[in-house]
Amino acid sequence: MIENQPKKPSKSDRTRAQILEAARLLFAEHGYDGASIRDVAAHASIDPAMVIRYFRSKDELFARAAVVDLQLPALRVIDRTTIGETLIRRFLEIWEGPASGPGMAILLRSATSNEFAAEKLRDVFGNQVRPVVAAVADPAADADRRAGLVSSQLLGLAMCRYLLRLPPVVALSHDEIIQNVGPTLQRYVVGEDVS
Amino acid sequence: MIENQPKKPSKSDRTRAQILEAARLLFAEHGYDGASIRDVAAHASIDPAMVIRYFRSKDELFARAAVVDLQLPALRVIDRTTIGETLIRRFLEIWEGPASGPGMAILLRSATSNEFAAEKLRDVFGNQVRPVVAAVADPAADADRRAGLVSSQLLGLAMCRYLLRLPPVVALSHDEIIQNVGPTLQRYVVGEDVS
DNA sequence: GTCTATACCGAGATAGAC
DNA sequence: GTCTATCTCGGTATAGAC
Known part of the structure; x- marks a missing residue:
């Protein structure tokens, strides 16, 4: 077998991982246009040509x-009575927790001026957010609209707090966010408004 | 007097206005990086050098x-009991009404990757949104936080509906937006939650 | 006032020596 | 596998002819 994949952190693999990490950092911070191949290479202490060699293009x-x-x-395991709080807590973990990477920041930072990023972001909400909302939405038929409303609040919060860094939104504590935004999401998911 | 400003739509002025209009359109649609001087010139049926001549730089x-x-x-003249609905109606006028230009789209489109645009957007909320919220916020001392929450919902809605064009959010009718987002804003401005 | 031509720069990407 | 050198392209901005 040519299968000698296990246990081979070859130098290539490490270099590749370094490049990818540098790219994720810089794309998250400066967006697609703002982060150049040269920047990524410099940040990974490597030659720009290597970036193209490992990944074929930007x-x-x-x-x-x-x-x-x-x-x-x-x-x-979802509780319909606390779905709003559950969602906003998970949101904070995703954006500020140690485990989650800068994936969402990368997408959101570039989505306004890069159609590929925009499409990927729409995919995230269609394939990841929508199903969760649909599982508990009140008539499930409204799942699309409810998921859309949830997305509008969560993306807006992310924009203001992490990208735009609007001072009063940055200043909010986790508890304040949970107490204020939680009820909003709760109503969007299982509320009885609607027309 | 050298004052012959009134009644002089000279060719220069018209050209200048054409350039500015083309720039506003393209910046709103493609963002700062995505709209080049050449694009603007082409759209205004003019030479690229003219753009620089009229405005000194990009x-x-x-x-x-x-x-x-x-x-x-x-x-x-604000009614505390309907401030949420008032705000969301004004929001729709700004983004979809015939009078308002694409100013907000220009800023929001570029704010994630252009610090100047980000600063201008923070100014808009500090100088235009915050005062309105402060005028009716419930303790007025919470005006900053309340205005921040309002901004998070409105910017998120704008992102999803006009820039990202998330299908379920695009599909919302004006009435649905007013009925669903209005109460959210109402609570953010005069609600009693908070910590 | 207007446009042609171009300078200059930095981007992404490639060829080929080592 | 890695880096030096370079190509090409498109960007902003400028010089100078008409």
Whole structure:
């Protein structure tokens, strides 16, 4: 067999990982246009030509860097009465927790001016957020609209707090966010408004 | 007197206006990086050198294009019991009404990757949104936080509906938006939650 | 006032020596 | 596998002819 994949952190693999990590950092901070191949190379202490050698193009590098897994299926056991709080807590973990990477920041930072990033972001909400909302939405038929409303509040909060860094939103404590935004999400998911 | 300003739509002025209009359109649609001087010139049926001649640089052109006046003082007569609905109705006018230009789209499109645009957007909320919220917030001392929460919902809605074009959010009718988002804003401005 | 031509720069990407 | 050198392209901005 040619299968000698296990246990081979070859130098190539480590270099590749370094490049990818540098790319994720810089794409998250400066966006697709703002982060150049040269920047990524410098940050990984490597030659720019290597970046192209390992990933064929900037687009492909971005595609590799912009993978997002919100791990929402972990919320499988859901309580309809506390879904709002559950969602906002998970949101804070994703954006500020130690485990989750900068995947969402990468997408959101570039989504306004890069159609690929925009499409990926729409995919995230269609494939990851929507199913969770649909599982508990009040008539499930409204799942699309409810998931859309949830997304509008959560993306807006992320924009203001992590990208735009609007001072009063940055200043909010986790408890304040949970207490204020939680009820909003709760109503969007299982509320009886609607027309 | 050298004052012959009135009644002189000289060819220069018209050209200047054409350039500015083209710039506002393209900056709103493609963002700062995505809209080049050449694009703007082509769209205004003019030579690229003229763009630089009229506005000294791309940065200055962007600064001229990115002026925003939400005209919120027009809401001076405010009813605390309907402030949420008032705000969301004004939001829809700003983004979809015939009068308002693409100013907000210009800023929001570029704010994630352009520090100047980000600063201008923070200014808009500090100088235009915050005062309105402060005028009716419930303890007025919480005005900053309340205005921040309002901004998070409104910017998120704008992102999803007009920039990201998330299908379920695009599909929302004006009435659905008013009925669903209005109560959220109402609670953010005069609600009694908080910690 | 307007446009042609171009300078200059930094981007992404490639060829080929080592 | 790695790096030096370079190509090409498109960006902003400028010089100078008309």
